[in-house]
Amino acid sequence: MSTRIEIRKAVPADAAPACNLLRRSIEEGCRADHHGQPALLDAWLGNKTPATVAAWFAAPANFAIVAESEGRMVGLTLLTPAGKVALCYVLPDALRCGVGRALLAAVEEQARAWNISKLHLHSPAGASAFFERHGYSNAGKEKSCFGLDSDLMWKRLDGAGEGSARKRFCNCSD
DSSP states (O other): OOSOOEEEEOOGGGHHHHHHHHHHIIIIITHHHHTTOHHHHHHHHTTOSHHHHHHHHHOTTOEEEEEEETTEEEEEEEEOTTSBEEEEEEOGGGTTTTHHHHHHHHHHHHHHHTTOOEEEEEEEHHHHHHHHHTTOEEEEEEEOTTSOEEEEEEEEOTTTTTTSOOOOSSSOOO
């Protein structure tokens, strides 16, 4: 794979290739996490349809981006206004080429622009070391909504919310 990675905003028309990327990343790249268990794999892939992905990309509150190399989609990520990195997937043959790092950098930049001071995500155990290398802390195991034992990861962002009123979704303190 070329080392040139282009990051751009995802659009609903990206849904079919993005769906294929998600499914391939989960089926192949996360094999050690789902262990080929049909029920777990079916639950994880259940909402990975072109229509659902198009809706995620079209939602104005979401920040969805894709990574491309040589005209081919190689990664995608989605950030919600609540600071959740809801998706962060890279094609198996594009791993360790800087795609994930570029996607995380773009998501963190957007989070700072939204004055979000902390990001969180559920990571399959096989990907947790990647997030830890990029400054995320592992808060322990938690079941994902589809039944996978995941690592709850979080990261405090420097510079977020400084000098302006921060967006709050509750009245609790950090």
